[in-house]
Amino acid sequence: MSKFSLLLTMMMATMARSASFDYGDALTKSILFFEGQRSGKLPPSQRMKWRKDSALHDGHDIHMNMVGGYYDAGDNVKFHFPMAFTTTMLAWSVIEFGDKMESDLQHALEAIRWGTDYFLKATKIPNIVVAQVGNPISDHDCWERPEDMDTSRQAYYLTQRKPGSEVSAEIAAALAASSIVFRKIDRRYSKVLLIRAKQ
Structure with missing residues (x-):
C-alpha cells in the first residue's frame, strides 16, 4: 500500500469516527459542568x-x-475575572443560540443567574468590587472537595485606592450581557443587572 493510500485510509477512518460524535450531548454536558x-x-x-x-x-x-458563585479550574478559589468572562460568554451563547438549545436553555439560564446573583453581591457596596475569594497559595497546597475545605477563605476586594479595572469591567460586561438574556423573561431582574453594570 502506498503512503498516500495509507494516509487516505487513516483520514477516512478519522472522519467516520468524528461523524458519530453526539455534539448535542457534548453541549448538555458542558452546561452540566457549571x-x-x-x-x-x-x-x-x-x-x-x-x-x-x-x-x-x-x-x-x-x-x-x-456565598455562591463558581469555583475555578478544579480548585476551591473563586477568581472573579475568569468567572465573569465565563458568565459573559455563556450569556452571549444564549443570546445567539438560545433558540437552538432546547432543554438545555433552562439550565443555561440557571447557570447565568447563579453567576449574576453572585456578582450582584460582589458589587453591592458602592466603590468596592470583590475580586476573589480564597487564598490560591494555601488552596493549591492541598487537594480536597469543596465540602471539606479547611483552607483560608479570605476575600480580596478592589477600591479606588486599590484599583483593578479589568475585573470590574468584566463583571460589568457579565451583568450587561446577562441583562439582555433576561430582558424578555424577567424584566425586573434585567433592569437590576443593567443598572449595576452601569455603576
Whole structure:
C-alpha cells in the first residue's frame, strides 16, 4: 500500500469516527459542568447530587455575603475575572443560540443567574468590587472537595485606592450581557443587572 493510500485510509477512518460524535450531548454536558463548579447553598434543581453545600461563610472576613458563585479550574478559589468572562460568554451563547438549545436553555439560564446573583453581591457596596475569594497559595497546597475545605477563605476586594479595572469591567460586561438574556423573561431582574453594570 502506498503512503498516500495509507494516509487516505487513516483520514477516512478519522472522519467516520468524528461523524458519530453526539455534539448535542457534548453541549448538555458542558452546561452540566457549571453545576459541578457551584459554590454555596445548592438549589433543589442541582442535578449533580454528589455535590453538597460548601463555603457558606465566604465574605465574613469583610462583612459581606459572598456565598455562591463558581469555583475555578478544579480548585476551591473563586477568581472573579475568569468567572465573569465565563458568565459573559455563556450569556452571549444564549443570546445567539438560545433558540437552538432546547432543554438545555433552562439550565443555561440557571447557570447565568447563579453567576449574576453572585456578582450582584460582589458589587453591592458602592466603590468596592470583590475580586476573589480564597487564598490560591494555601488552596493549591492541598487537594480536597469543596465540602471539606479547611483552607483560608479570605476575600480580596478592589477600591479606588486599590484599583483593578479589568475585573470590574468584566463583571460589568457579565451583568450587561446577562441583562439582555433576561430582558424578555424577567424584566425586573434585567433592569437590576443593567443598572449595576452601569455603576
